[in-house]
Amino acid sequence: MSTNERRMLVVMAHPDDETFGMAGTIARYVDEGVKVYLICATNGEAGMAEPEFMQGHTSVAEMRLAELYCAAETLGLSRVYTFDYRDSGMAGSPENNHPDCLFAADVDAVAGRIVEVIREVRPQVVVTFDPYGGYGHPDHIATHQATVRAFDSAGDPGAYPEHIEADRQVYRPQKLYFMTFDKRWLRFTVWLFALMGQDPERMGRNKDVNMRYIAGLETPIHARVKTGSYQEIVRRARECHASQLGGLSPRRLANILSSLFMGTEDHYTRAYPISNDRCRERDLFEGVKSDA
Numbered sequence: 294m295s296t297n298e299r300r301m302l303v304v305m306a307h308p309d310d311e312t313f314g315m316a317g318t319i320a321r322y323v324d325e326g327v328k329v330y331l332i333c334a335t336n337g338e339a340g341m342a343e344p345e346f347m348q349g350h351t352s353v354a355e356m357r358l359a360e361l362y363c364a365a366e367t368l369g370l371s372r373v374y375t376f377d378y379r380d381s382g383m384a385g386s387p388e389n390n391h392p393d394c395l396f397a398a399d400v401d402a403v404a405g406r407i408v409e410v411i412r413e414v415r416p417q418v419v420v421t422f423d424p425y426g427g428y429g430h431p432d433h434i435a436t437h438q439a440t441v442r443a444f445d446s447a448g449d450p451g452a453y454p455e456h457i458e459a460d461r462q463v464y465r466p467q468k469l470y471f472m473t474f475d476k477r478w479l480r481f482t483v484w485l486f487a488l489m490g491q492d493p494e495r496m497g498r499n500k501d502v503n504m505r506y507i508a509g510l511e512t513p514i515h516a517r518v519k520t521g522s523y524q525e526i527v528r529r530a531r532e533c534h535a536s537q538l539g540g541l542s543p544r545r546l547a548n549i550l551s552s553l554f555m556g557t558e559d560h561y562t563r564a565y566p567i568s569n570d571r572c573r574e575r576d577l578f579e580g581v582k583s584d585a
C-alpha cells in the first residue's frame with residue numbers, strides 16, 4: 294500500500310444514505326484519486342417497496358442492495374461492506390423491536406465490526422451521521438454512536454484484540470466528520486409549511502418527523518465541500534435508488550432547498566480533531582499527513 298494513498302471510510306445505515314447524504318463528496322474524492330470505502334449497516338428492509346421495483350427480487354433487502362451496488366459503481370466506491378443488520382424503521386415503529394435490527398444491536402459489537410474494517414482499510418478520514426442522525430432515524434443514531442466508538446478504539450491495541458491480525462493492525466484515523474446540512478433552509482421550510490397550513494411538527498409519511506425540532510438542532514458547519522462538477526454523477530447515483538425517490542423526506546427537502554439556495558456544497562461538522570466554530574475547511578483531507 295503506497296504511503297501517499299488517500300483513503301476515506303463512510304459509515305452509513307441504509308442503502309441510499311451514501312447517495313442522498315454525500316454523493317457529490319464521494320464522486321469528487323474518487324475523481325481526485327481517493328479510495329472511498331462504504332459500510333452500510335442495514336439492508337434497508339423498512340424502505341419503500343412499490344411492486345414495480347420488486348420485479349426480479351425476492352425481498353426488499355435484495356432489491357435495495359442491488360440499488361446500492363448500482364450507486365457504488367456509479368460513484369466509484371472501492372468496496373462496500375454490508376453488516377446485514379435489519380433496518381429498524383422510523384422511531385416508534387414496531388420494527389424497532391425486531392431482535393435482529395440495528396437499533397437492538399449492542400453498540401460495542403457494532404463498533405467492533407467497524408474497527409475491523411478501519412484496521413483493514415486504514416482510512417485517514419472517517420465520515421458518519423451527526424449525533425441526531427440527521428433527522429432522528431434510530432439507525433442513523435446507532436451508526437453514529439458505533440462509529441464514534443470505533444474511531445476512538447481502532448488505534449488502541451487493548452481494544453477489540455480479536456480484530457487484530459497480520460493484515461489488520463491497529464490504526465488510528467486522523468479525522469472524523471459528521472454529515473450535516475445548513476439548518477437555515479430547514480427553518481425556512483418549517484416557516485413555509487406552517488404558512489401552507491401543514492404542521493411542521495408532524496411531517497413525513499408516518500407523521501412522526503418533527504421538523505421544527507430538527508431545525509433547532511445546532512450542528513456547526515466546519516467543512517464545505519464543493520461538488521458542482523459532479524452533479525451528473527450525483528443524478529445517476531440517485532437514479533440507482535429509484536425505489537426510494539417517491540415522497541419527500543425532511544432530509545431530501547432540506548437537500549433540495551439547500552441546493553436551490555446554497556449551490557452545490559456538502560456540509561460537515563468536524564468532530565476530530567476537535568475544532569471551534571471558526572474552523573472553515575474546504576477539503577476533508579486538509580492537514581492529513583501521509584501514513585508513516
Ligand SMILES: [Zn+2]
Pocket residue numbers: 306307310430433
Ligand atoms: Zn438512512
